[in-house]
Amino acid sequence: MLAGFTPVTDEALEILRDASLFKWYTVTLLLLVMYVYANEIEKRNWSVVVAGLAFWLMDWLNEIGNSIFMHVTGRAPLWATTGDTSYQIFVGLTIEISMMFLIMGVVYVKMLPPDRGLRIFGIPNRWVFVVSFSCLAVFIEYLLSYTGSFHWQWWFWGRSFPVFIVLFGYATFFIVGTWVFDMDDRRKQWTVVGVLASIVLTAVVVFGPIVGWL
Numbered sequence: 001m002l003a004g005f006t007p008v009t010d011e012a013l014e015i016l017r018d019a020s021l022f023k024w025y026t027v028t029l030l031l032l033v034m035y036v037y038a039n040e041i042e043k044r045n046w047s048v049v050v051a052g053l054a055f056w057l058m059d060w061l062n063e064i065g066n067s068i069f070m071h072v073t074g075r076a077p078l079w080a081t082t083g084d085t086s087y088q089i090f091v092g093l094t095i096e097i098s099m100m101f102l103i104m105g106v107v108y109v110k111m112l113p114p115d116r117g118l119r120i121f122g123i124p125n126r127w128v129f130v131v132s133f134s135c136l137a138v139f140i141e142y143l144l145s146y147t148g149s150f151h152w153q154w155w156f157w158g159r160s161f162p163v164f165i166v167l168f169g170y171a172t173f174f175i176v177g178t179w180v181f182d183m184d185d186r187r188k189q190w191t192v193v194g195v196l197a198s199i200v201l202t203a204v205v206v207f208g209p210i211v212g213w214l
Contacts (some may be wrong), residue, residue, distance in 0.1 A: 001093045008151045012080040015088045023086040029099045036103050043162055048109055050189040051181035055105025055195040057097070058173045063093040064203045064214065071213040074161040079141075083149035092214055101173075108133055109172060109181040126178050136168040138162050141169075 005013070015021060040048045067090050070077035079092045087095040099170060111129070118125045142159060144150035152158035176192075183189045208214040 005134060005196070006076045006153055009070065009076045009091065011082045012088065012091045014161045015082070015085070015206070016091065017088060019087070020154045026049060026086040026095055029096065033099050033102045036106055036108050046105055046186060047181050047189065050193050051177045052102065052105035053193050054180040054196055055108065055173050055177035056102045057193065058176050058202055059098070059101045061196070061203070062169065063090045063169060064200070064207060066090065066092045067214050068207060077103040078154055078157045080151045080153065081149060082151065094175065105173070105177050112178065112181065130171055130174040130178060133174050137170045138165050141165065195209055
């Protein structure tokens with residue numbers, strides 16, 4: 001650990017990928033995720049499936065970027081998670097959060113109006129949903145920050161200035177999820193998921209075992 005890291009960052013790094021923290025509820029969460037996707041696959045709702053995966057992969061990109069930011073600054077990530085978890089994947093990502101995002105993307109696109117051209121108060125419905133869900137997600141982070149398990153550590157990414165969290169912390173997820181969901185070409189949908197997965201895998205290998213920043 002670097003001497004310049006904040007106490008919260010050190011606390012998060014102390015439990016990083018510690019397998020001894022494993023708890024059995026993780027298996028139940030995994031089965032819940034599998035059920036959600038199996039249900040959509042059974043109904044041949046492939047647009048929901050690919051959108052959910054794209055949404056989840058966007059979160060991985062954010063989490064990798066968060067870890068890189070921590071090492072570049074030598075002080076702290078934009079956000080960190082501490083406390084009781086079954087497995088701390090990255091400094092700001094737990095196994096529970098990752099599974100939540102796997103389901104969250106599915107929930108989101110299933111709530112989008114079938115009519116893409118529908119306007120709400122004169123605004124295209126897709127943008128209304130992107131902004132609304134992004135703000136809701138940030139509000140939930142506000143609540144989590146009060147529990148002492150979720151931490152913001154920079155003035156421009158926190159309770160007093162949530163703009164960047166809304167725009168870059170969540171809106172990008174919902175925009176990509178919406179974009180993939182609305183694609184009419186199934187091959188293009190899977191291509192986007194494949195490209196995102198390739199970028200994530202490459203980043204994990206490069207910034208993980210090779211550079212050691214994850």
